[in-house]
Amino acid sequence: MTSLLKISNVYKEYKIKKDLPVKAVNGISLDVNSGEFIAICGVSGSGKSTLLHLIGGVFKPDSGDINVTDKDGTVYHVEKMNHQDAALYRNKITGYVLQDFGLIPYRSVKENVAVPLYINGESSRNIEKKVNDALQKVGVLELGKRPISKLSGGQKQRVAIARALINDPLIILADEPTGALDSETKRDILLLFRKLADSGKTIIMVTHDTEAAKLCDRIINIKDGKIE
Ligand SMILES: Nc1ncnc2c1ncn2[C@@H]1O[C@H](COP(=O)(O)OP(=O)(O)OP(=O)(O)O)[C@@H](O)[C@H]1O
Numbered sequence: 001m002t003s004l005l006k007i008s009n010v011y012k013e014y015k016i017k018k019d020l021p022v023k024a025v026n027g028i029s030l031d032v033n034s035g036e037f038i039a040i041c042g043v044s045g046s047g048k049s050t051l052l053h054l055i056g057g058v059f060k061p062d063s064g065d066i067n068v069t070d071k072d073g074t075v076y077h078v079e080k081m082n083h084q085d086a087a088l089y090r091n092k093i094t095g096y097v098l099q100d101f102g103l104i105p106y107r108s109v110k111e112n113v114a115v116p117l118y119i120n121g122e123s124s125r126n127i128e129k130k131v132n133d134a135l136q137k138v139g140v141l142e143l144g145k146r147p148i149s150k151l152s153g154g155q156k157q158r159v160a161i162a163r164a165l166i167n168d169p170l171i172i173l174a175d176e177p178t179g180a181l182d183s184e185t186k187r188d189i190l191l192l193f194r195k196l197a198d199s200g201k202t203i204i205m206v207t208h209d210t211e212a213a214k215l216c217d218r219i220i221n222i223k224d225g226k227i228e
């Protein structure tokens with residue numbers, strides 16, 4: 001097992017004008033190996049999404065280190081990245097999946113999945129191939145031309161997962177990915193994540209749902225910004 005992500009003593013607080021600062025992540029350390037499927041559990045407001053955003057390079061910790069090591073041994077020091085490096089890291093190293101999908105409703109499935117590739121400036125032939133491969137992986141290849149607004153919730157989440165996979169990222173970060181789905185569709189999506197993890201993808205999934213967490217390799221419980 002190779003170490004992929006190392007979080008060391010990370011803190012993050014939010015300051016809102018006159019209010020006392022909120023210590024959202026309050027001294028978290030965590031090691032994740034390549035290929036692990038991790039559940040992050042905890043009550044509302046415990047700091048789960050904040051931790052995911054820190055791993056995803058959405059913002060930096062106030063203190064502590066977040067390091068990701070790729071197959072060649074290159075280390076990404078997330079806590080030190082400038083804007084440009086952070087943008088590259090978010091595009092190439094991580095893939096985000098959200099509860100409400102975050103897709104562009106009036107665009108087609110293919111156009112949505114291709115968004116991270118447009119940012120790379122890839123050729124249209126490369127884009128077509130990569131998009132088809134990603135749609136195939138999540139089982140919605142036949143829906144490529146359809147606008148997002150004409151899909152079911154489960155189909156939308158499959159498209160969002162295809163988009164997250166498109167640059168073959170080292171880590172998939174999923175924040176309540178089944179929160180908006182009925183129980184049967186939820187099961188399908190969880191099994192898709194399980195399949196991706198079994199094929200070697202590292203997945204960190206925030207969930208309230210103990211059933212969902214049971215499918216993961218390891219459960220991390222968070223309370224008041226700390227690991228319990
Ligand atoms: N942008 C923000 N500005 C100020 N406070 C925030 C902000 N985002 C989150 N918080 C606060 O930080 C704490 C942790 O929030 P976070 O969103 O990480 O929790 P969570 O575990 O993901 O909760 P939920 O399960 O409801 O999504 C909460 O007290 C929340 O109110």
Ligand SMILES: [Mg+2]
Pocket residue numbers: 048049050175
């Ligand atoms: Mg949250």
